[in-house]
Amino acid sequence: MSSKQDLTRQFTAEEGIIHIGGIEALVRLTMDQIRFDRRRGLNNAMFISGYRGSPVGMLDANFIKQQKLLMQHNIQFVDGLNEDLAATAVWGTQMMHTVGKQKFDGVVGTWYGKAPGVDRSGDALKHANYTGTLRNGGVLAIFGDDPSCKSSSLPSQSEAMFYHVGIPSLYPGNVQDILDFGLHGYYLSRISGLWAGLKIVTNVADGSGSAIVDPDRLKFITPVVELDGRPYSPEVNLGMNVRKDALDMERTLYYARLELARQYARENGLNKVTLPNVDAWLGIITAGKTYHDLRQAFMEMGLDDDALRRAGVRILKIGMLNPLQPDDIRDFARGLEEILVVEEKRPFIELFAKEILYGTANAPRIVGKRDEEGCDLLPFHGEFESDIIARALHARLSRKTRLESAEAWIRRLDEIHSRNALTTLTRSAWYCSGCPHNTSTKAPDGSIVSAGIGCHTMAMWMKRGVVMGTHMGAEGAQWIGMQPFTDTQHIFQNMGDGTYAHSGSLAVRYCAATNTNITFKILVNSHTSMTGGQEIMGAEPVRNLVAELVANGVKRIIVTTEDLSRYNAVNLIGNTEVWHRDRIMEAQKLLAETEGTTVLIHDQECAAELRRQRGRGKAWEPEAVMVINERVCEGCGDCGEKSNCMSVEPVQT
Incomplete structure (x- = not known):
């Protein structure tokens, strides 16, 4: 037997059990879809585009890593310049019938982006979803939510945006769900003419687990929905600029296509009663990752399935958040006195469950964020952990029955939370x-x-004058609305070259067009370091960046760098100078005194990526080193203060 390990088995195995990570499961999913098509006799291709960001920050890197496998499956990955342009590129795969003979039977589209990208892409997503999908195509939109704000400027919950634009949302809770719900999403998109969304939260993306893979594991049932007395068959309608066509798209969206999605969820069992109990009085509805938090809470409370049945509990795990299947909710609610909806953030399932059951005979009481008296029950904010859920479960169960193991666990939680937390040293970012x-x-x-999005945001806690910030791509625009009403004449705005390429160039143009007194400090470091060190799509050499800035009306530009020799043969247009980085303070003072919009370009590569390249022998080794003579050092700490460098560690002198 060969001892050689197959490092791609998690992507290539077509039967058996595999161990796979959350991001890897998303990569495998795209190949599984092409395999599914090939088994059905379709010679299909796939186009993938999107923009990186936690929790799907390393998805693009994994697609690139598996480029050879993707090519074997006719899958083309193109990194997105930003999320809405990537969504539009993916939309193009469903217009293939308009441009003559095609190379494939169909092209499947896959888009990805984190929550802020969903927000900024609303117009593209809505237009693409309204116009429809091709029968051999379909589109899956993977949206990453960061509920605990682990690596985001704000916590997120994106299913409401997908509801707004009419895109169904599936919510996997582990890697098995990713593979299963993802294939259902592609299939649903084809038969309904809708895009399909796949919600990925941080713990699912960062986690891993075992998954069963089998070509015959899933069965796909196509429901029939009638419109105007005839079975509805979706067609792509690209006439959104014609009022009649646009209104017809809206009509089919709400009366046929979303109804197809509802019936698809029903007939394909996407919403499952995981704990049936005909004698239950309390029903619990939850979804995705929160379902597993719920199960963890019950385990910690000492309640297995038999104990839960004796306590009168029934559980429904929702697979499709939107549109919520009404018959599944009505069937689940039958015979219950109360339904507890356990979901993170603001109520979503809870609102639709109330709408579905309102006015029905013997409808159960529904609680979630608040109880029947309006008191807080489950938080609107943050990320759920099993402890939070356990308290809500105990509050509802204890009204009917006494569960000693649950009471013991709640007492233990109270005791733990009452302890004085030890003062420990924490390492700041x-x-x-x-x-x-x-x-x-x-x-x-x-x-x-002013800060924005990127590693430079950390300067906010480094006493460097940072007092405000904006969302990605708008950095500096806020000053246009502030300057007329303050005695302050000028601000600096930090921005990375990744943000500039993504959308920040528009903010620079806006400031220049309004002759706003602002200096943009653009770091050119060649990578989007905060999301994995990927190369920047659309990045320009400094020469081209300077030309663009001058063309857009920037009054003065200074480039600072640690290596002036890089610019010996570079011609920079306009009133542009190149200075050593030692003069960066002087450069900023000069630019601040210049009326209008000015730019400081700091040209220095990302240190983490440079170290990786040196380790691979692909980058130069530094010729100059700094030595601090410990025998004459007075321990003043000035070297650490000036360098701000983590590697400068104090020693006893």
């Missing part, structure tokens, strides 16, 4: 050793500095 932000985020004393 900081710049990597050698990070160009150690230099680029410094500003002259008394300056007003």
